[in-house]
Amino acid sequence: MATxxxxxxxxxALLRVEALALHYRTxxxxxxxxxxxxxxxxxxxxxxxxxxxxCGKSSLARALMxxxxxxxxxxxxxxxxxxxxxxxxxxxxxxxxxQWSRLALVxxxxxxALNPVVKVGEQVAEPLRxxxxxxxxxxxxxxxxxxxxxxxxxxxxxRYPFELSGGMRQRAVLAMALVAEPELVILDEPTSAxxxxxxxxxxxxxxxxxxxxxxxxxxxxHDVATSSELADRVALMxxxxxVETCSAERFFTAPAHPYSRMLMESVPRLxxxxxxxxxxxxxxxxxxxPGGCRFAARCPARFARCAESPPAFVPETADGAGAGVEPxxxxxxxxxxxxxxxxxxxxxxxxxxxTGREETx
Amino acid sequence: MKPASAxxxxxxxxxxxxxxxxxxxxxxxxxxxxxLLATVVVGVYLTILVANMGGQxxxxxxxxxxxxxxxxxxxxxxxxxxxxxxRSALVERQVALEVERLRLDQPFIVRSLDYLRxxxxxxxxxxxxMHSDRGSREVRDIIVERLPATLLLFGSANxxxxxxxxxxxxxxSRRYGSALDRTVIALAPSSAxxxxxxxxxLILFFAFLFPLLPAGGMVTAPPPESRLEYAAxxxxxxxxxxxxxxxxxxxxxxxxxxxxFLIHSSEDHVEMARAKGLSARxxxxxxILRPTLAPIITSFLLMLIGLWSGAIILEQVFNWPGLGSxxxxxxxxxxxxxIIGGVVIFAYLLAATVFLLDFLYxxxxxxxxxxxxxx
Numbered sequence: 001m002a003t004x005x006x007x008x009x010x011x012x013a014l015l016r017v018e019a020l021a022l023h024y025r026t027x028x029x030x031x032x033x034x035x036x037x038x039x040x041x042x043x044x045x046x047x048x049x050x051x052x053x054x055c056g057k058s059s060l061a062r063a064l065m066x067x068x069x070x071x072x073x074x075x076x077x078x079x080x081x082x083x084x085x086x087x088x089x090x091x092x093x094x095x096x097x098x099q100w101s102r103l104a105l106v107x108x109x110x111x112x113a114l115n116p117v118v119k120v121g122e123q124v125a126e127p128l129r130x131x132x133x134x135x136x137x138x139x140x141x142x143x144x145x146x147x148x149x150x151x152x153x154x155x156x157x158x159r160y161p162f163e164l165s166g167g168m169r170q171r172a173v174l175a176m177a178l179v180a181e182p183e184l185v186i187l188d189e190p191t192s193a194x195x196x197x198x199x200x201x202x203x204x205x206x207x208x209x210x211x212x213x214x215x216x217x218x219x220x221x222h223d224v225a226t227s228s229e230l231a232d233r234v235a236l237m238x239x240x241x242x243v244e245t246c247s248a249e250r251f252f253t254a255p256a257h258p259y260s261r262m263l264m265e266s267v268p269r270l271x272x273x274x275x276x277x278x279x280x281x282x283x284x285x286x287x288x289x290p291g292g293c294r295f296a297a298r299c300p301a302r303f304a305r306c307a308e309s310p311p312a313f314v315p316e317t318a319d320g321a322g323a324g325v326e327p328x329x330x331x332x333x334x335x336x337x338x339x340x341x342x343x344x345x346x347x348x349x350x351x352x353x354x355t356g357r358e359e360t361x
Numbered sequence: 362m363k364p365a366s367a368x369x370x371x372x373x374x375x376x377x378x379x380x381x382x383x384x385x386x387x388x389x390x391x392x393x394x395x396x397l398l399a400t401v402v403v404g405v406y407l408t409i410l411v412a413n414m415g416g417q418x419x420x421x422x423x424x425x426x427x428x429x430x431x432x433x434x435x436x437x438x439x440x441x442x443x444x445x446x447x448r449s450a451l452v453e454r455q456v457a458l459e460v461e462r463l464r465l466d467q468p469f470i471v472r473s474l475d476y477l478r479x480x481x482x483x484x485x486x487x488x489x490x491m492h493s494d495r496g497s498r499e500v501r502d503i504i505v506e507r508l509p510a511t512l513l514l515f516g517s518a519n520x521x522x523x524x525x526x527x528x529x530x531x532x533x534s535r536r537y538g539s540a541l542d543r544t545v546i547a548l549a550p551s552s553a554x555x556x557x558x559x560x561x562x563l564i565l566f567f568a569f570l571f572p573l574l575p576a577g578g579m580v581t582a583p584p585p586e587s588r589l590e591y592a593a594x595x596x597x598x599x600x601x602x603x604x605x606x607x608x609x610x611x612x613x614x615x616x617x618x619x620x621x622f623l624i625h626s627s628e629d630h631v632e633m634a635r636a637k638g639l640s641a642r643x644x645x646x647x648x649i650l651r652p653t654l655a656p657i658i659t660s661f662l663l664m665l666i667g668l669w670s671g672a673i674i675l676e677q678v679f680n681w682p683g684l685g686s687x688x689x690x691x692x693x694x695x696x697x698x699x700i701i702g703g704v705v706i707f708a709y710l711l712a713a714t715v716f717l718l719d720f721l722y723x724x725x726x727x728x729x730x731x732x733x734x735x736x
Contacts, residue, residue, distance in 0.1 A: 065636050067632060067635055067636055070537050070538065095638045095640075096638070098638075099636070099637070099638030100636070100637050100638045101638075104636075105636045107629065107632065107633055107636065109629040110629075110633075112628070112629040112630060113629045113630055113632070113633040114630055114633070115630045115634070115647065115648055115651075115652060116630070116652055116726075116727075116728060117651055117652050117725070117726060117727055117728075118647065118651070126637065126639070127637050127638065127639075130637075130638075130639050130640070130643060131638055160727045160728070162727075162728050173633075176637070
């Protein structure tokens with residue numbers, strides 16, 4: 001596998017991921033849940049990983065955290081965190097040096113992610129005591145700080161998880177992720193089970209933390225509207241692959257990949273008469289994904305070449321017109337966007353953009 | 362702000378809430394005790410009904426008393442020259458005496474309630490036919506004599522199986538799908554055969570084909586004088602029955618505990634603990650064993666009191682003088698006081714264990730403890 005061509009960005013990139021793969025073993029064969037992902041996250045940046053359910057978003061989080069299920073078939077690719085090539089570390093070194101102290105996770109089912117028989121404060125302080133060998137008192141003081149940081153009353157520290165509401169539990173899990181001051185926090189659907197008000201409150205907490213502490217985030221979600229609150233950049237996944245990676249502004253206004261466009265058209269917006277449109281069809285099975293472009297079967301713009309697997313391209317122009325696609329018809333494709341787009345971090349995995357610079361994966 | 366200040370605003374209420382908790386606790390305990398007592402009463406009374414076949418045993422007994430009296434009068438040389446009418450009058454008098462002694466003249470329902478009262482007050486009474494090896498007819502003596510043998514044999518076998526199974530299962534649940542794991546699962550159906558079945562083969566191999574160990578009994582006869590030799594002989598006699606019980610239940614126990622731990626180790630909080638980078642040991646102790654301690658302790662305590670009943674066939678096969686064979690003999694002799702005595706003690710043990718478990722649960726699991734307490 002070739003290295004990324006993003007030489008400039010690599011200097012400040014906090015996380016660089018190359019050809020990350022995670023396959024599961026099933027009775028019918030290997031499920032290629034994460035199939036060759038390449039992306040990076042800068043320091044202080046929030047990358048939103050979007051995708052419909054079953055496209056491998058959560059598996060991406062698991063692959064990064066090395067939370068392998070029992071039926072793991074294959075785990076590959078290279079991951080750098082800062083200067084460390086963390087994918088080459090032994091499990092024990094990864095656990096001691098990277099897990100939680102540098103890379104933390106807020107799990108999808110974080111409502112149940114707390115041990116039911118241990119007090120919340122103890123659980124939040126636990127990584128410090130276990131990984132950093134801090135004395136109990138100091139760890140609890142630090143836990144109290146993050147409790148305040150995420151807006152939890154301090155007397156909740158002495159409570160058990162079942163005595164907290166769903167939103168409070170979510171905050172406690174967030175506090176747990178932040179307690180060791182990690183450089184990067186992966187949030188896997190952190191607000192999906194919550195009501196909109198609590199969602200907004202938690203997104204605000206995340207924004208504050210990002211602003212004040214420069215923590216990087218990978219926010220994994222299917223919820224386009226909520227994700228736009230935090231996103232600096234967006235990576236869109238489809239059937240185990242990344243189909244488009246670009247700045248949030250570009251993605252939410254004028255995405256390049258046909259799937260991205262259709263996805264954005266399916267999101268209802270305020271002050272707009274146009275009805276949201278659904279994407280017809282089903283994503284392909286990851287058991288035996290089709291050769292060629294995986295979106296081809298649902299794509300209105302497919303042509304002969306889509307039977308071959310497209311590499312990732314760096315599109316040349318802002319609206320993608322130069323690449324032979326009709327403009328997305330979205331307002332707000334301004335001049336400032338085009339300068340952003342020329343930056344080499346916009347990648348589209350689609351033959352429609354084949355006139356652009358090719359990134360050989 | 363320090364976390365210590367967190368508890369301060371709650372302090373003033375603390376005393377009152379403690380008192381309220383205590384009242385809740387006492388009310389709860391009283392309710393549980395009443396329910397358990399009712400269970401014991403019903404269980405023991407049903408046993409009395411069954412052991413007496415709903416009063417049918419009385420008629421058998423009457424027939425037996427009459428024939429014994431006739432036999433006694435006929436065999437006694439003092440009554441040889443007595444006229445027939447007088448003799449039958451004598452028999453009638455003796456039968457009436459015996460009926461009065463056993464109070465068979467009262468309706469069964471009245472006596473059954475009397476049995477119940479005495480059973481519940483642990484006044485186990487005297488056996489009708491059986492006696493202990495020392496010659497006592499007290500049911501208490503008969504049971505107490507057999508108890509150590511059963512506790513020793515079944516206690517050591519079951520404790521061995523329990524702890525081996527739990528720790529092996531923890532180990533296997535971490536190596537799900539490994540060759541060892543699949544072997545244990547494949548062997549689990551071996552537990553379909555009971556302990557005595559393996560016992561027969563063990564006796565065949567190790568006592569007859571290769572006479573290494575004794576075929577049955579508890580110690581050599583006559584019993585060795587020195588304490589050390591006695592223990593050694595006891596251990597040699599225990600080896601085969603313990604092995605038989607171990608073989609017959611170990612694989613299915615490991616299998617079921619392994620499944621139990623597998624289910625609980627895929628809980629979200631265990632996953633989270635793994636993500637947190639906690640050590641495997643800590644995850645096992647704090648995230649798998651600690652939340653599942655309640656069911657583990659339940660099954661441990663139920664196993665312990667299950668020792669009380671022994672095992673009828675296994676004790677027969679190994680000629681072990683335990684409670685199982687005692688119960689078997691008592692049923693054979695229709696010796697109801699012994700049967701009822703055994704059941705009453707078991708019922709009390711069970712009730713006490715369940716009561717204890719209620720409180721252990723509250724200690725182990727905060728979700729049980731706080732329910733209804735503070736709001």
